[in-house]
Amino acid sequence: MSKNNSHTLYLKQLGINTYKEAVVYMRTDCHICKSEGFEAQARIKLRHKNRSILATLNTVDTDLLRHNEASLSTFAWETLGAKEGDEIRISHPKLPESLSYIRSKIYGHDLNKNEINIIIKDITEGLLSDIHVAAFISASGNGRLSKQEILYLTESMIDAGNSLSWSAHPIVDKHCVGGLPGNRTSLIVVPIVTAFGLTMPKTSSRAITSPAGTADTMEVLAPVDLDLSRMRKVVERENGCIVWGGSVSLSPADDILIRIERALVLDSEGQLVASILSKKIAAGSTHIVIDMPIGPTAKVRTLETANLLKSYLETIAKEFGITLCVVFTDGTQPVGRGIGPALEAKDVLMVLQNAKEAPQDLRDRALSLAGSILEFSTKVKQGEGREIAEAILNSGQAWQKFQAICLAQGGLFEPTTASYTHTVRAKHIGTVSSIDNRYFARLAKLAGAPKSKAAGIELLSSIGAKVEIGQPLFIIHSETKGELDYAVNYLARLRNLIQIKVNE
Numbered sequence: 001m002s003k004n005n006s007h008t009l010y011l012k013q014l015g016i017n018t019y020k021e022a023v024v025y026m027r028t029d030c031h032i033c034k035s036e037g038f039e040a041q042a043r044i045k046l047r048h049k050n051r052s053i054l055a056t057l058n059t060v061d062t063d064l065l066r067h068n069e070a071s072l073s074t075f076a077w078e079t080l081g082a083k084e085g086d087e088i089r090i091s092h093p094k095l096p097e098s099l100s101y102i103r104s105k106i107y108g109h110d111l112n113k114n115e116i117n118i119i120i121k122d123i124t125e126g127l128l129s130d131i132h133v134a135a136f137i138s139a140s141g142n143g144r145l146s147k148q149e150i151l152y153l154t155e156s157m158i159d160a161g162n163s164l165s166w167s168a169h170p171i172v173d174k175h176c177v178g179g180l181p182g183n184r185t186s187l188i189v190v191p192i193v194t195a196f197g198l199t200m201p202k203t204s205s206r207a208i209t210s211p212a213g214t215a216d217t218m219e220v221l222a223p224v225d226l227d228l229s230r231m232r233k234v235v236e237r238e239n240g241c242i243v244w245g246g247s248v249s250l251s252p253a254d255d256i257l258i259r260i261e262r263a264l265v266l267d268s269e270g271q272l273v274a275s276i277l278s279k280k281i282a283a284g285s286t287h288i289v290i291d292m293p294i295g296p297t298a299k300v301r302t303l304e305t306a307n308l309l310k311s312y313l314e315t316i317a318k319e320f321g322i323t324l325c326v327v328f329t330d331g332t333q334p335v336g337r338g339i340g341p342a343l344e345a346k347d348v349l350m351v352l353q354n355a356k357e358a359p360q361d362l363r364d365r366a367l368s369l370a371g372s373i374l375e376f377s378t379k380v381k382q383g384e385g386r387e388i389a390e391a392i393l394n395s396g397q398a399w400q401k402f403q404a405i406c407l408a409q410g411g412l413f414e415p416t417t418a419s420y421t422h423t424v425r426a427k428h429i430g431t432v433s434s435i436d437n438r439y440f441a442r443l444a445k446l447a448g449a450p451k452s453k454a455a456g457i458e459l460l461s462s463i464g465a466k467v468e469i470g471q472p473l474f475i476i477h478s479e480t481k482g483e484l485d486y487a488v489n490y491l492a493r494l495r496n497l498i499q500i501k502v503n504e
Helices: 031-036 074-080 098-106 113-124 130-140 147-159 186-196 214-221 228-238 252-264 269-282 303-319 341-352 360-374 385-394 397-409 437-446 481-491
Strands: 008-011 023-027 043-048 051-060 069-072 087-091 172-176 200-204 240-244 287-294 323-330 420-425 430-435 456-459 472-478 498-501
Touching: 023 031, 023 074, 031 087, 043 074, 051 074, 069 074, 098 113, 098 130, 113 130, 113 147, 113 252, 130 252, 130 269, 147 252, 147 269, 147 303, 172 186, 172 200, 172 269, 172 360, 186 200, 186 214, 186 240, 186 341, 186 360, 186 385, 186 397, 200 214, 214 240, 214 341, 228 240, 228 397, 240 397, 252 269, 269 287, 269 303, 287 303, 287 360, 303 323, 323 360, 341 360, 341 397, 341 456, 360 385, 385 397, 420 481, 437 456, 437 481, 472 481
Parallel strands: 008 069, 023 051, 172 287, 200 240, 287 323
Antiparallel strands: 008 087, 023 069, 043 051, 043 087, 420 472, 430 498, 456 472
């Protein structure tokens, strides 16, 4: 083999998706692994034309790859802009400068602006492994980020991606801190607020570990993968949109941090604040309402934690000149009846169409949040926002606006229905005393959500409801029998999904 190609391999597409992790696949016995001493889990520098990335090596011991071939994870393909058959050059990497700053944080030292900038830059460019990112997250948890560090982190996350600007003022937005299945208020709030005349370019996330994100539910009804140019046209035409934030690359480091945080089952208050505000500020928002559900099985479990987060959010938002309103809401049980993209979309449509069977809790929550946003307008007095929001919803204007937004984004679709269902019934008479949000979210995911759009849970009972023996409590929806069986088998191991207090 000639000197020119001694460190090059040809790329083969295997279609392996590792989400936001850069991975390279090579034969254990390929000439580069032998000559350079590369072993599984080594960090390797890949260069393709004018781009480079650090990737984690996974080795192959079969003929899936030939001796002169390598493959990449989906994230690495996209980052390098590579195509099948292209050459990549492989070499030992220089250790990222950010590793010394992460070690410093592990030992309890505060980081300055430049150090945090370098950490976020290296995360965004794929120079750090999941282990390195996990170390940074762990070192930043449990209140170990100062308010100054949270400010620097927010700034760095904004600077690492695109930032949008708009000619209108104010630019309003809302965000829920999460942990509450079915809480799909954005699809109701956006048409109410934009029908009133405010501008709300809503960029939302897809689910990472939850049964549905706002973008997943909206995608059941309309396209969400709009590029920046198309997104602007929709906003100019309808005052707002509901699109996937990943398609316009806002705060790209955030998706990586969230993925690792969820795997660690670790929520850092400081990173949560930076995550929320970086995406909203990058989207051009000037006025933001934060929905913060509080409950024993929600993400925020105590009023003490809620007040701490509220203080952080308000302090950092003020530094950026952002007007922010934090609303504490009930997080003791799921919202609406549907958990999963299509089931949540059906709830949203019922509320927007003012159907008699619409879930009242979803309607009430959306109206309260929309009212808080409307009060950002100089035309709305404090305390009158909800009434105005309700009038817009009752008149049909919100439904008309939602249809217009969907059509501007590329179409209005009918939600699909799952082929397989399993009904869970009450085993004794009593009153529903508690519902576990986390277990319901996990069960909906095992049923196939969010990848299978029609999969999820249809909740038929709520806290305080009286039930009889044999009364349906909830229905599991799946698109395949295998997924339904998987969810039902998991359900058999659970005891406290819905607690029913026996009536005395």
